[in-house]
Amino acid sequence: MAAVTATDLVKVYGTGDRAVRALDGVSATFARGRFTAIMGPSGSGKSTFMHCLAGLDTVTSGRITIGDTELTGLSDKALTAVRRDQIGFVFQAFNLLPQLTARQNITLPAELAGRAVDRDLFDHVVGVLGIGDRLGHRPCELSGGQQQRVALARALSTRPEVIFADEPTGNLDSRSGAEVLGFLRDSVHRLGQTVVMVTHDPDAAGYADRVLTLADGRIVKDTALQDIAR
């Protein structure tokens, strides 16, 4: 079964003369336990596509399903709950709430949901990411790579249906970037996590199992990478 399904997505920004068709009939399925990269030139609609899939923004027409929840038509409250319980996020910058410590940032989704934190998973994820000695620090006391790892830990610690990452390595040097991408890939292959990542960088896309290429709001290429990668 697919983790995320998108059917005939259309997203129009603005009206009249100034209307921009950022998505123009995009359909795609993201299978469970796979790592998909979305590529394309600047302004091709990658971020828009991801925002719509993640329920951060509404589509003009089309349908989106996450797990077995249909997103289109959900109220803001229900969408918020879907994001909290079924989706994990890693952004390029400003991933963490500045006033919370790393530990509090990681456990925030569980706390928002009023659920107990899964201690085993927390310890495992924190251990794998190597941030155990940084948990008491605030974001401003962490390096960019450490901040992204904390964000990754937060995304993984709720066992979401899917993790969306928008340019997660955009602000990092190549070494920290490679580490973060490695963690993402490991989470897919070891934990069976589903990951969808938007990126400009062909090297980053190389960590994925499949690359979707967008241009002018349409999918123009769909390549499976497992033969090349392994």
Next chain:
Amino acid sequence: MTASVLRTQLSGVSRRPGRLLTTGLSVLVAAFVVFGTVLAYVIVTRTTLDTFSETPEAVSLVVYAAGGEPLNPEQVAEVRGTAGVRQAAGRVTATFTVGDASSGNELELIADPGSGPLSRITLLSGGYPRSDREIAMDRRAAARLGTTVGGTLRLHTGDRSGKPVTVTVTGVVDGPRDAAERAYAHDEAVARISGNPGFPRVDVLAADGADVQSMMNGWSERLLHDPRAYISVTTGEAMRVREAHDAVRQLDQVFALVAMFVAIAVVAAALVATSTFRIVFAQRLRQLALLRTIGAQRNQLILALAVEGAVTGLVTGAVGVVLAQLAGLAAPAVAAASGRTLTGPGVPLVAAVAVVAGAGLLTAGAVLAPAFAAAGVAPLQALRAASTLAAERGVAAPRLVAGLLLVAATGGLGWRTAGRMGSSDALIHLVGVGALGFGALIVLGPVLIRPILAVAGWPLRRLGSTGNLAVSGIGGTPRRAAAVSVVVALGVTMLAGTVVGISSLRLWTDREMAARTPADLAMFAESPDGLDEVMAGVRADPRFRDVTPFRMADFTALSGNFSHGAIAIDMAAMPALRRLEAATGNIAALGPGTVILSAVAASDFGARVGDVVTLRSDGAARVEVVAILTGDAPLRMGAVLTSADLDALGNSSAGFLADVATGTRNEALAEFRRLSGPAGAEVAVLADERDKADGEVSSLFAAALGLLGLTVLIAVVGVGTTTGLSVLERTQEFGLARALGLTRARLRMMVGLEAGLYGLIGAVLGVVLGVPMAWLTLESLRLDLPLTFPVGWLTTIVVAIAGITVLAGLLPARRAARVSPVAALAID
């Protein structure tokens, strides 16, 4: 270069005028309050000058004694007999106690001709007095004392031993309003009833065409030489102007006090402005850093920011002044709608310009500290990410040192002050202690936020993640939280201090009143016949409770110089008497052969608990002192005895007390009068005096609360502004929280709770500071007021402030909740 820096900073202001109003809202409110006070002063003064006068329009000349003695009867006769005088009315006021001297009901008897151009009253019913033992009652006094036309009253002068005068009420009149109960009679009648011939003042109505000037000259020659009365003559017109100016001078004192409170509110506004600009500049840090990178000098930035502050102050000050002016111009119309006449304030241009200029200066000054800090930004900051900027740096060591020095200074001065309690400069020292303590609070505020949050935020953390986020949100920016909380603390310190002062005063008056007016109603019988039946009747009526008999007698202490009253009453029977406290000894120990003395009687006897004293009257009682009260004994008596010992004094009178159980006091009073009729007794409403004292304390309290409300208002504006600006800079943070699953409602609640926490922290600090300050002040005044800790009031203040600030935060909270989750992804 400076000009271009200025332009970059000010262009933002002109593009977003709304933002400017938010930033300067506190200054706007302060300007409104200051100019509003100026206008109120102008209105009240003008209205007083236009309408206030105790001298009737028709009065041509006023002859008055400026010295200690009044004009004597010969001098009055001289004035009356002068050619050209059509009428001359003596003016005098005598004060009496009505009914039994112990009742405390006072009546002012005022001389008035009753009709004609020199009269100040109008007759409502009955007739105006003609003979010596007759008076007319003011309408309100008649209702209060239950007198009707044809009834009689016993009037006592201040002297306890003096014989009362019985007068007949011939009519009810309407006269000038006053707090006191009033009655009127002809001048000669007042003089005879009070036993003081002569008048301090005589109003003269000249005949048509009489030569007023020559009358004045004549009197000047013949009357002005009396060295005791020191007589002056002036025209009615000049007298009216002088009276109005006297009234205005009293207003000046009131307004001087108001100005003090307004000044504190202005200080609060300046503090809020400083804090607001600190936030605004912090938000522009990257822009300022960029300017530094491309070569802007530090002082150029400071100048630009200071000018921005001045502009903000001038604009918001002008808006506040204009709003106040509009309100001032509308005031006469509004007053007219409710049937009162006010004179309009006009447009006091000089004051308006001064207030606007002051607002500009104040704001420019308030901006300096944040401007220095902001201009110190390192050019590198421009390259850092926004999330790094949002976090504040830790508390610097110099701040800690300065703060501790201030604390030490406060403590030192406080200790010195404690050593000179009661001296005249103790109060000035206390102001110093308050100012230093407040300075310490401002400096140390950021350090105190986290510990206070740990305590005050605890219940919020229990609330779950929303409360948790709010507490962390505040804890993450302790300097900002401290800046705004300190302003709240300024208001609450004074509020808490006032509440402590007032509740001490109230406790004290309650104790005093418990002794003076132990019951709502009292009946004083002239003879004991029929008293028992009347009392049984009152007991049987469910409208009354605590019906308690008493007997009274007079006695003198020692050589007979000091005359007091003694009372025999069951001290445990009435609730108010059970509240009485002994300064020394034990009230409950009263028994045969013992006495409880009032403070005054004890000092007249020079007696202490355990001493044996002799109360002398027709007979005498030798009794042992078991307790000495803090003030009077019940019904203003000097001693409490048992019935048997009172009998030994001889010549006693009797009566009883009762409280109203149900219904209104007037209904109960009417019924009480009806029931008491057979005993031929006099009824007194003791509760009136208690209400008057309560009313005085209450209106003092209300006035203080109203004036302190100004400071609290500005503090709340500060909380609203701070939250509003914080919301603007935290779009990304809110977007992220929304993306991660925080619902709109909970985001709103979080922002509201943050604002409430500013208020809560400020309120807690204010109480911690205000209560000891109030205690110190009470001690230094040496009024022997009891020190209180009014838990209920203080809790109410803390809860109310927290609640109001939550409300102030809800407006920005709505804006925060509108942030779309996508905002988190925008990289600036």
